[in-house]
Amino acid sequence: MDTLGLIIGHQFREWKRNRLVHGFIAILVVLWVFALYAGIVWYHSTARIREGAASQSRENWLGQERKHPHIAAHFGNFAFKHVNPLSIFDNGTDMYTGTYVYLEAHRQNDVLFSPAQSSSSLVRFGSFNIALLLQVVIPLFLFALTFNTVLAERNAGTLALMKSSGIKPATMIRGKVLAPLLLVSAALAVLSLISVILLTASSIPFGIPDLVKLGLMLLFHLLYYLVLLVIAVGVSARSRSLKQSLLALTGIWIFACVVWPKLLGNISGVLHPLPSNTLVKNAIREDILNGLDGHNTSDQRAKMLIDSFLKKYGATTTSQLPVNIEGVVMVEGEKYSSRVYREHFRRVDEILRQQQHLLSFAGILDPLLSVKNLSMAICNTDPVNDRLFRQAAEAYRMNFVQLMNTDMAEHSKENEFGIYKVGREVFDRVAPFRFRPSGPLESLSGYVVDLFCLAVLAVLSWSCIYLIARKV
């Protein structure tokens, strides 16, 4: 066995005798099982409620009485957000994003009822899930395991002994970093395996892509722990006393996990302020009415469309047209209003992206920010997933509204709002809403900066081992 292996083995033998480590592992297991159990219960109850509401909405759509297709488009549908099994591990921003949206003709409504809106402000203390364990609690355990790792050797005189027996300080530091990393990796591997078995046993659809995502999530966290461990061992090597080392690491932990993310989150909002709902909605209304260029009113657009159809079919009045021009105007109007909505929502999304970029770049100073973003992304509980849900819901809305408008244009005559009616034969052509979260690679595509920051920090940390070793 090489020297590194011996150091790691020695560390494990020491931990085997250490009741504090046993306590840490026991606490970790208990908390993990609690978070998993609570997550499974929550998953089942939420999925049941949302699936029930979705099938009710579907029944209402199909069971509505015979009516004019455009009136049916106004009756509308609902899109409910799919409950993602990986949200049991990290629910990310799901608490703060809406859960369902009413889809109707002419307008794109807000996605309503974020879970946080149904709670008091105590919800801001966060919920206890596996991500909290991985990102906040385990780092604390790691700091507790390592704050005295070099100091204890120095105080006991074994550090000088090791040096004199030919063990390079860099190898020793590597061992001090790798030992807790291996310990936590082993613990996480076992706990993850148990989790997957429990999830499958609880009839939660947990497929291969989810397994890959879980693996990636753990990998990101291990890189995060590597950075933290190098910091902890470095502090332990540089400190003059246990008290100093402990205080420094506690300070780092509090700053990195509690103060800095909140401070940055708020600064990002101040630097990139969002417009109010009233401003956005008024601007949308204005642009639909007067055109995106401000010169082409909705009346003018309709007139141009009618004129083009009259010209195309060589007709003098709209009643001579082979289609119902009112339906055609509806189809085109819907396309135009959707374009306007898209443009305004794109601007809002751009501001949100800028806010997110600030937090992503700040990951170079605080790896928690990077790992948090990556973990949310891989679990499809990040703002990007919410955006994709909104886009899928809008695509679905456009599809069924245009299906109704096209039916109106092709099968009814002008001024037949009260006469022409369709029923289930048409409503059935609208498929139920489906939204599936993106795959692992696609989920991470918007987080290149975070991946870069975490990778750079991990490599830098590993290189810093030599710097730490020189001071030992």
Place this chain on the structure above:
Amino acid sequence: MNTIITIFHFEWKKAWPTRAFRLSLLGLLAVSLYAIFNGSSLIRDQRRNIDRALASEDSVFRSVVAQIHTTDTASADGKIALRRLASATSTITSPYKRWTSYWEPGSFAFLSAGNRDVYPYYHELEPYSFYMRFFKNEVSSPLRQLYGNFDLAFVIVLLFPLWIIALTFDAWSSEKESGTLAIVSLARSAVTLVTGKFLFNWVIVSVVLNGILVVALIVADHPRIIDWLRIVGSCNAYLASWFLLCYVVCRLRKTSVVNAIALTACWILLTIALPAIFNTVATTKYPVTAEIFSNYIRRVQMPDDPAVKAAKLREFFRYYPQYADTDTSMPAIANKLYVVYGNLSDRSADPLLERYIHEMRLREAFLAWGNFFNPVIMCQRELNAVVGTDLESYIAYVKSARAYVQVLKESLTAKVFADAWMTDDELLHRLSFVEFLHQTRTK
């Protein structure tokens, strides 16, 4: 007394030259001032958004009145346009004529924003149907909401205890570890020494805390002194509880490292672990089903079946017998039927709102019960309650908005059933939400 003064004098001379003490003091002052600024910005933005919504409402109604006066009533199209602008039916059912309700931020809301950035705090309401338009979201950043507000409550509830721990964790052990305890004990008892040190630190922390709260009082807009005193009382009592905890740990006479670990563990347990665990249990045990509203968010539509229409009218006349002698034949009743449907739809959704509120209250009651021993949660709840950013204040707002819509609905319904048109005065001088609240309170 002399002993205490001596300890104060000595502790000050020892603490002030220390870089760590000065840095922590300046750091805490800086984050406190930033938190006041940040909280104020949030509330200022919210006020601005409310003002925009009010201005938008006003501008729509002014434009309606202007259009009424410029419409050419000689032509058939002009008559239709005029009906669309000025008839009571079109006023109650128009998606553009909206009345604004808002959750007025209290003078000290900036100190503890609570869930003000999560709850929709203003609404553009349609008297036709409350539920169809009430539920909305303000444009917001989920990431910012995830990380929470950097307000003064955060600094006081989470950061001040850390400062107290840093100042006091080695009050006794440092003397023991540096060997000075034996010397000091010759003149004074160790208990007096530790107590003196705690009193000194308590004075320092209190001066800083109350100084910051004075700044908050100066920044606040039309503050009520009684509210400020309640805030001061709660915060001082809260920090006193942390001093007590630190004192108890120090009196156990363990080493500085053990004290630091024990107190940090207490801080993590009380501020992060236990609240998060109780939140998780509350969410799982007390689900709040917002999905129940989906049928009422949907646009109200009138069925074709005459029997259904007749049944709806009968139900409506039970609530409003004064309209029972209305001509119910078509087309006279056509427009009125929309108003009837909107009214009945809201009435049938009201029990769901009550259920929704009840579910939220159950969850909150569980959280209050579960955290009854936790000073962190108690202080946060108290601050939110005093500054009016708590759940009950929000529920009160929601209920007021619902009542406001009902009042608007009923006054407009009277005009609809009288086939009346809106006058300029009625369009320009509408019942505002503030006037409504004032009337309700007076009643």
